[in-house]
Amino acid sequence: MFRSVARSAAGKHLLRRGYATESVPDRKVAVLGAAGGIGQPLALLMKLNPLVSRLALYDIANTPGVAADVSHVNTRSEVAGYVGEDQLKQALEGCDVVIIPAGVPRKPGMTRDDLFNINAGIVKGLCAAIAKYCPNALVNMISNPVNSTVPIAAEVFKKAGTYDEKKLFGVTTLDAVRAKTFYAGKAKANVADVNVPVVGGHAGITILPLFSQATPKANLPEEDIKALTKRTQDGGTEVVEAKAGKGSATLSMAYAGAIFADACLKGLNGVPDVVECSFVQSTVTELPFFASKVRLGKNGVEEVMGLGPLSDYEQAGLESLKPELKASIEKGIKFANQN
Ligand SMILES: NC(=O)C1=CN([C@@H]2O[C@H](COP(=O)(O)OP(=O)(O)OC[C@H]3O[C@@H](n4cnc5c(N)ncnc54)[C@H](O)[C@@H]3O)[C@@H](O)[C@H]2O)C=CC1
Numbered sequence: 001m002f003r004s005v006a007r008s009a010a011g012k013h014l015l016r017r018g019y020a021t022e023s024v025p026d027r028k029v030a031v032l033g034a035a036g037g038i039g040q041p042l043a044l045l046m047k048l049n050p051l052v053s054r055l056a057l058y059d060i061a062n063t064p065g066v067a068a069d070v071s072h073v074n075t076r077s078e079v080a081g082y083v084g085e086d087q088l089k090q091a092l093e094g095c096d097v098v099i100i101p102a103g104v105p106r107k108p109g110m111t112r113d114d115l116f117n118i119n120a121g122i123v124k125g126l127c128a129a130i131a132k133y134c135p136n137a138l139v140n141m142i143s144n145p146v147n148s149t150v151p152i153a154a155e156v157f158k159k160a161g162t163y164d165e166k167k168l169f170g171v172t173t174l175d176a177v178r179a180k181t182f183y184a185g186k187a188k189a190n191v192a193d194v195n196v197p198v199v200g201g202h203a204g205i206t207i208l209p210l211f212s213q214a215t216p217k218a219n220l221p222e223e224d225i226k227a228l229t230k231r232t233q234d235g236g237t238e239v240v241e242a243k244a245g246k247g248s249a250t251l252s253m254a255y256a257g258a259i260f261a262d263a264c265l266k267g268l269n270g271v272p273d274v275v276e277c278s279f280v281q282s283t284v285t286e287l288p289f290f291a292s293k294v295r296l297g298k299n300g301v302e303e304v305m306g307l308g309p310l311s312d313y314e315q316a317g318l319e320s321l322k323p324e325l326k327a328s329i330e331k332g333i334k335f336a337n338q339n
């Protein structure tokens with residue numbers, strides 16, 4: 001294990017910036033897959049987050065270098081790198097939030113489901129360790145296919161007797177990040193003011209942006225809404241093709257993952273009205289997991305919010321995504337119970 005401590009400087013830093021250290025609780029965050037394309041920038045962004053006091057960077061290889069590098073940043077958290085399964089226990093113990101970007105990314109021509117065979121096993125193993133070493137942590141699942149890896153995690157936790165539906169999240173924040181960016185461009189709105197809920201799941205047509213609820217209102221023509229919807233649904237593929245075999249979204253995903261983890265930490269710390277879209281256990285539709293707006297609180301999910309009014313186009317999109325999403329959820333559940 002590699003550890004670097006910059007504690008005293010961090011305390012002063014917090015005081016200088018107007019944080020009473022007493023009012024910022026200690027929070028340990030682990031990134032599993034921390035040496036990867038997402039893991040590295042995400043580690044940096046979590047190191048920049050003043051709500052984090054301990055950052056555990058775990059991977060099957062290369063974490064000492066990443067941890068040494070990130071640890072030199074003069075912000076609050078201690079950073080420690082952990083390599084290989086022997087050190088997973090240490091990485092996880094005491095965690096408040098575990099972020100999982102471990103697994104293989106897509107290449108051009110692949111769907112997210114094509115990653116299932118490799119990533120399902122990786123996620124299953126990591127979740128078994130979470131159940132053992134930090135059963136109360138909030139889990140932010142980034143590894144694809146999210147529509148299946150979240151149900152796999154739930155089944156692993158159920159088997160271990162630790163499942164708490166309030167603590168398991170599929171990270172779909174990148175869909176909302178993209179929808180906001182693309183909408184701001186078309187609506188000529190200041191992107192910082194834009195909000196767009198994105199519901200459903202995290203693959204192709206299961207990604208359903210609700211532009212009828214976008215703010216600020218822009219009254220875009222139907223053809224623009226259809227083009228924005230398609231671009232949001234194909235956002236991941238756009239990056240996969242542009243990277244031409246060198247992986248999928250990493251930088252924008254690290255940004256999105258950092259936003260979602262920050263929202264989880266704020267919720268844990270009792271900040272009111274923290275709302276983000278996420279793929280969670282849900283009764284919003286007949287499907288057992290579904291992404292929608294979620295209010296975050298001291299125990300994780302405080303409220304899974306409803307869909308609100310949908311346009312006819314969105315209603316049709318909702319109906320057509322259900323069979324694919326249902327099949328992906330069932331595939332995950334079956335895998336977790338067979339293997
Ligand atoms: N939810 C979302 O919106 C998004 C999800 N993703 C997904 O995130 C995952 C990671 O993507 P990248 O970082 O680009 O891939 P990458 O290949 O660059 O990094 C993955 C890392 O996971 C590590 N890893 C593999 N097995 C592991 C294990 N058992 N324990 C810990 N670490 C392990 C690898 O050593 C590697 O460092 C992919 O499945 C990708 O599809 C990517 C973008 C967006």
Ligand SMILES: O=C([O-])CC(=O)C(=O)O
Pocket residue numbers: 105106112144174235236237239240248249
């Ligand atoms: O498209 C991919 O494979 C990675 C991903 O989930 C995204 O960028 O939304």
